[in-house]
Amino acid sequence: MKSKHFKYSIWAKTIAWIVLVTAACLSLMAMLSIVFLQSNEFYAEAYKTAEKNVMENYAPMYQDARGMLQNVLYEDERPSSADRNIAFQVMDGEGKEVLNNHTFENTLLKDTYEIAMLKDTSGPEPLYETYTVNVYINGSFPNNDIYAQWHRISMSLYGMREMIYYYAAAFIIAAVCALIYLINAAGHRSEDDEIYPGPLASIPGDVCILGYAACCMGIFYFMIRLLPGINKSSVFTGFSMLMAFFILEGCMVTSCIINIAVRVKQGGFWRHTLIGKICRGICHICEQMNTVWKAAGILGAWIIADFFLNLMSFHGDTLLYLIKTLIYFFIGLWIAEMMKKLFRASEELSHGDLNYQVDTSRMKGDFAKAGENINHIADGMNQAVEERMKSERMKTELITNVSHDIKTPLTSIINYSDLLAKEADDPEKIKEYTEVLIRQSTRLKKLIEDLIEASKASTGNLEVELVPCQINVLLNQAAGEYEAKMKEQGLTLIIDQPEETIAVLADGRRLWRIFDNLLNNICKYSQHGTRVYLSLIKKDGRAEISFKNTSREQLNITAEELKERFVRGDSSRNTEGNGLGLSIAQSLTELQHGTMDLQVDGDLFKVTLCFPLTDQSV
Template structure:
C-alpha cells in the first residue's frame, strides 16, 4: 500500500491555506462595500463606493451618508425637545393641548374641543395605561354624567407661516380663549365606554366636564390617549438621542434657533452657545470644527462644505414642520479635528481607512492565490497517489468528506438567517472575512479529500472494488443463488403459488362465473392453510411442554396432515431421546450418591474405632512427650476425618434430595441471638467482634429449624476460620420485597478475609472449594456448599458477594404470615 509522501502533505496544506486566503480576500472586498456602523438608533448599513478610493474620508460618500443620518436624528431630537422642554430644560409642568398635539401635522378649525394636561400627567397616564369601563346609561343618567355645555378653544393668532402650525399657535402663552356653548341636543342613553380619569386637566376637570354629547366625549378620549402614548414614545426617544448627541459623546455639533411670535428658542449641545451669543460669530465657530452646514430659509441662505444638498435639509425639516416655522436657523458641524468622540463618524473613519486603500491590492492577490491553487491542484491530481491507500468503503469515504464540506455551508446559512433576522450585533459583518477563511479551510479539507480520494481509488482500480454498492449487489446475487439452490422448497412453494395466481387471473377474465369459481378455490386454499397452521400449533404446544420439562409429552400424529406428520414424529423422537438422557442422568446421580454414602459408612466404622482407641491411649499415663504429641496429632486428624465423612454424607443426601424438610414458623432474630451466644467463645478465640443489627425486634420466617441451624453453624464456623483476626464481624437482619413483590427476611454476615480471595463467589459454593488455597486451615470445603443447598431446599435464597477481601453472605426466607 503506497503512503502519502511528505511533499504532497505540504502541497495539500498549502492548498488549504490558499483556499482560506481566497475566501478571506473575496469576503474582505465584499465587506468593504457594505459596513455596519452603530448609530443613535442602532446599527446602520453603509456602502463604500469605489469612487471614494482616492478621496479623503471627509469628502467620501460614506462620511456624508453618516452626516445625513445624524442630521435627520438631530432635527427629530429638536422637534421632541420643543414638546418637552422650556428654555432648553425638560419641563414636566409644560402644558399640552391634546387636540392640537394629535393634529400637529394639519390645520385645526378656528374653534375646537380639547383638553389641556401637563407633560408629567400625560406621561404617567400612558405608563400606567388607559382603562375603560362599559356602563349602561338612561337619557337622564347621560345628561347627569356629561356637561350641559361644551367648552371650545379659539386660537387668537393662527396665521403663522407654513400653513400647518395650529400646534405652534396652541403653545403660545395667552394665545387661546376658552368659551362654552350649550348642547344643542339631549345626549342619548345606551351602552358607552367610560374612560377612568386617572388625571385631571390643568384646571382640574375631567373629560366629561368639557363636552355635552357622546360623540365629542369619544373623540376627546381618543385624542387624550393618542397624545399621551405618542408623548411617551417621544420621551423615551428623547433620552436616547439627547444622551447620544451630547457634547462629550458625539462629534456632531448643532445649534438650532427658531422664532415664534417674536420669541426665540435655542437648542444646542455646545454649552458656550446655550446662553447669550451677542458678539459671537456662530457661523465661524461651526466652520472651525471642519465640516459644517448652515441653513436659514427666511434669509434664503444655505452654506456647506459637505455633499449634503439644501433640498435634503429642507425635506428633513418639512417632516417635522409642526416644530419648525420659517424663522429658523440651523447650524450643524462635525468635529473632524481628531474626532475626539468614538461615535459613528469615528467608526466610519476606521472602516474607511481599513478597507479602501487595500481593496485593489487584495483583489489582485486573490487572483494570484486562485491561480496557484489551480496549478497545485492539477499537479497533485496527476501524481501517482495523493493520499494513502485506504480500506474505507468508497461511499463512506465520500460521505465523510461531504459532511466536512457541509459544516461551513451550514454555518454560513445560519449566519445569513441571523443577519436577515437583524441580529446584527451578534454577527458583525466586519468579522466575516475571518469566518469565511475558516469555513473555506474546512470546506477545502473535505473537497480535496473527496476529489483526491476518488482519484486515488481510480488509480488503484479499487473504486468499484471498495464500493458498498458492489457488496450489496454481490450479496443479493449470492442470496438469489442460495435460494435457488434449495430446489425442493422452491418447487413446493413458488410453483404452486404462481400456478394459483395464474388460475385466478384466468378465471377473473371469464366473468361472473369465473369470479365465483375463483372465490370457491380461494376458500378451499384458505381451509387448507388453516388446517396446516392448526397442525403446527399443536406441534408447537408439545415443544413448549417438552421445553418446560414434560419430556413424556407426545404429538397425536393421527390428526395431522401431509408433511406435518414427519415434523411431529421428529418432535416425538426428540422427546423420547431427552427422556432417556434424563433417566440415565438420574441413575448416574443416584449411583454416585449411594456410592458416597456406602463408602462413607464403611470409612466411619474403622474411624470410630481409631477415635476410641486414641481416646483410650490419651487416658494412659504416658511419660514420653513425643508420644503425647503423636497421639494429639492422631486425635486431631481423626476428628477432622470424621467431620469430613459426616459433611460428605450430608452433602450427598442434600444433592440427591434424600432429606426431610419440616417447615415451621421461626423467630429469626431470636435464633441469630442464640447462635451468636453459642459461638461467642469461638469469636473471642479468633479475635473477632460480632455486631448484630436488626431493623425489627421480632421477624418470623418459614423454615426448618434443624436445617436452618445447620446453615447458620456452617456460616459462623466459616467466619471463625477465615476472618482476619482483630476485626469486626457485621451481622444484619432486615425485611424487603423481592423482584416478585413478595416480602422476605434477609440475614447478612460479612467479614474481612485473612487470606487473599483468588476465587469467584460462584466457585466458593462448589464442593471441596476453600478460600484458603494452601489448605492449612481446618475444614472440608463443603461448608458453604451444604449451607447453600440446605437454604435452597427450605425455599430460601443464598447469595455470596466479594469485594476485594470483603466476604459477605446473604440468606433470605419468606416472612411468616
C-alpha cells in the first residue's frame, strides 16, 4: 500500500519529470554531437582535418573578414591579432596589400574570400572594388573567443566519439521509461484508484492539442529569430539558449501527451473533441434524413469529388486515376456484399429459418439498420411463436385443471346421491351422505361463482366504486377474521403498521375480497408452526401492503405462473381450493388502479399490494 501511495504521489511524478527533462536534454545533446562528429568527418579523417572542417562549417570567418574590411576601409581601423585567434591579409583589386596582421607561428587554417566593397557613389551607378582577404586561424588558440570555443568543443567530442552512442542510447531509454511512467500515472492520485481530470478537462481535446501545437510553434519561431544573434558572440550561450528552448518544447509536448493519456483513460476521447461533436451533429442530421436524401447527398459528394479527381487526372496523373478507380471498385464490392447478406437473410426468413441472424459487424449506415431490423423481425417472430406455444400449453393446462376441479365435486355428488338412494332405511347413513352432498354442492357453487367473478374481473365488467377507504382498519378486520383459523393451523400472525390512519382510493368490498383471498391462501398453504407477516407502509405517495408466509409445499413454479387461473402451489391438488384466488386478487387490484407483485424465494412467498393514497390519510 505504501509503494502504491508513493507510485502516484506528487514527489514520484516530480522526480519522473526531472528525469525525463534531464534525460531528454542529454539524449538530444548526444544525438546532436553524433551528427556534429559525422558531418565533420571526425570518424573518417585525422583530428586536425576534422577541426578544419568545423572551422569552415561553423566558425564565422567570412562574417569577421567582411566586418574587418568595413572597419579598415570606412573607419580606418587596424585590427590586431594579439587579442583574437584570427588574422587577416587584405589585397585590393590591383594586388596591392592593404592590411596584414598575420603573425601566427602555428596556423591551423587558411581560407581566402573575394569580397566586393562599395568604393564610389558619385557616378550614375555605384562603383564596387573586389578585395582578396586571406583569413588565418591560430592553431594554438591563446585567446578565449568563438574560435577557441569551437576548438574546445571539437576536442571534447573527439575524446568521447566512441562512447557517445552508448550515452545516447542510455539517455533515450531513461527518457522513454520516465515518459511511460508519467503516462501510466497520469490522472492518478495516491489516495485512490480514481482517474481525476486535469485542469484543461473542460477544453475539447482537439482544441487543447491545437493550443499545445501553437505554443510549440511560437517557441520555435522565437528560437529561430533569437539564436542567430546570440550565436555570433558565444557558442556556449547559443547552445544554452537552444537547450532552454528544447526543454520548453519538451515540456509542452509531454504535457500534451499526458493530457491525452488522461482523456483516453477516462474514456470517450473522440466524443469530447470539437471535431467529434461536429461529426456527431452531422451524423445526427443525416440520421433524421430519409434514405432518398441520404443517397442524394452521398451521390452529390461523390460527383463533386469525381469531378475534381478527373480534372487532376487530365493533367497526366495516371496514378491518381488508378487509385480513384480502385476506390470505386472496392466501394461497389462492399455495397454488393452488404446487399448479398440482406438478400440471404430475407430468403432464409421466408423459408422459416427464424434462427438465422445477419452479421452486421461490417455493415454501415442504413444497411446496418436494415440488417438489425431483419434480426429483430426474426427475434419477434420467435418470441411470438414461443408466446403462442406457451398460450396453447396454458390453455391445455387450464382445461385440465378446470375439468379436474369440476369433476371432483360433481363425481362426489353423483356417487353419494346413488348411495343415498340405496340407504333409505339407515338414518345415520342418510345424514352422513347428505352432509357430503351439501359440502360438495357448496364447493361446486363456490367454484362456479369464483370462475364467473374471475371472468368479470379480468374483462373489466365488474362494478367498482372507488371511494376513500381506511386500509389499516380494513386490514385489521380481515386479520381478525382469520386469527382463529391461523391458530388452528399453528400459524403466528405478526402485523406491522403505523398508528396513523392511511386512506386509499378503493372499493371496500373488492379490497376485502383481495385480503380474504390472500389470507385464505396463507391458511391453506402455509407450513405449520411458522410466522405470517402483514405490513403496511406509506411509500412514494402510495400505500404498500405486504403478505409474507412460508409455503408448506415446495414451490417449483414462477410467480407469473402462480397468478394464472386454476394454477395452485401444490401440483398434486390435494388441498381445498380452485387456483382462482390470486388471479381474482390481481384483477381486482388492477381494477382499483393498484398493483400486485408476487415474489417466490425458495419456500418464502410474498405478495405486495400498492394503492394510491388520498388526502384523508393522517
